[in-house]
Amino acid sequence: MKIAVVGKGGVGKTTISAFLVSILSEKGKVLAIDADPAGGLSISLGIRVRRTLEDVRNEIADLIRQKYDKVEIASSIDYKLLEALHEGEKFLFLAMGRPEDEGCYCQLNSMLREAIEMVSGSFDYVVIDGEAGVEQINRRVMKSVEYLLVVTDSTRKGFQVANQIRSVADRAVKFKKCALVVNRVRGQPDVEAGNFDFVFLIPEDESVFRFDVEGKPLTDIRDSPAFKSVKNIAETLLFQGL
Numbered sequence: 001m002k003i004a005v006v007g008k009g010g011v012g013k014t015t016i017s018a019f020l021v022s023i024l025s026e027k028g029k030v031l032a033i034d035a036d037p038a039g040g041l042s043i044s045l046g047i048r049v050r051r052t053l054e055d056v057r058n059e060i061a062d063l064i065r066q067k068y069d070k071v072e073i074a075s076s077i078d079y080k081l082l083e084a085l086h087e088g089e090k091f092l093f094l095a096m097g098r099p100e101d102e103g104c105y106c107q108l109n110s111m112l113r114e115a116i117e118m119v120s121g122s123f124d125y126v127v128i129d130g131e132a133g134v135e136q137i138n139r140r141v142m143k144s145v146e147y148l149l150v151v152t153d154s155t156r157k158g159f160q161v162a163n164q165i166r167s168v169a170d171r172a173v174k175f176k177k178c179a180l181v182v183n184r185v186r187g188q189p190d191v192e193a194g195n196f197d198f199v200f201l202i203p204e205d206e207s208v209f210r211f212d213v214e215g216k217p218l219t220d221i222r223d224s225p226a227f228k229s230v231k232n233i234a235e236t237l238l239f240q241g242l
C-alpha cells in the first residue's frame, strides 16, 4: 500500500508521515520516502542522511556526460539506488533531495522512477512525505499511489489550498482514494467532506511541538493525542484493504 501525504507548507505533512511510518512498521515492511526538497522527515525519523536520490542522479548524469556505456549505466542504477537507502530501526528511508537541473535528463528521471517503483514493490507499505505540489509525485517519485492524504490546518485558506490540491491531483496523480486531514484541530470544527473520500481530524498536540523544538525523533512518541489520531487513520486505510 502506497500513501502520499501532501498539502501546503507547515500544515503537518512530515509529522503525519513520521507517525504513519512508525505505526505501519509495526505491521510490515515500510519504505519512507522524503519527497520534500527541504527534507525534514529524516529528523523526525531519527535518520542521518548520507546520500539522496539527487546525489545518485548527479553521479549517473556525470557518467552520461563522460559517455560511459549506456547498458553499463542502466545496470548500475538499481545498485546505486540501494546505496541511497538508509536503514532506520524498523523501516528503510530514501530522501529524494533537491533537484538542480530538472528536465535535462528525462530518460534518466524515468529510469530512476522505475527503479523506485521496483524497489518499493518489495515493501508492504510506502509512505511519501510530499512537497506542496502534487505533480512531483507523479513526475519524480511514483506513477500511482493508493491513498492521497491532503493535509490542511483549520483555516479557510488552508481548506482552499487543500481543495486546489485535490483538483490538481485529479489530473496529475493516479490514486484510488483521497482523504482530507485537518491537523492541529482545537475543539470541534465544522468540516465538509466535499470531494474527499474521507475526512480525518488530528488534534493540536503539545508533545509533537515540544519534540520538534528539541529536535527529538517523533518515532519516540507512542502515546499522544495526535499519534492516536494518526493510528486511527492508518487503521481505517488498512481496513479498506486497497
Ligand SMILES: Nc1ncnc2c1ncn2[C@@H]1O[C@H](COP(=O)(O)OP(=O)(O)O)[C@@H](O)[C@H]1O
Binding pocket: 007, 008, 009, 010, 011, 012, 013, 014, 015, 016, 040, 183, 184, 185, 202, 203, 204, 205, 206, 208, 209, 210, 212, 213, 226
Ligand atoms: N498536531 C500537532 N500539534 C502540535 N504541533 C504540530 C502538530 N502537527 C504539526 N505540528 C507542528 O507544526 C510544525 C509544522 O509541522 P510539519 O510536520 O513539519 O509540517 P510540514 O511537513 O507540512 O511542513 C512543526 O513545528 C510541528 O511540530
Ligand SMILES: [Mg+2]
Binding pocket: 013, 014, 015, 036, 039, 040, 041, 129
Ligand atoms: Mg515537511
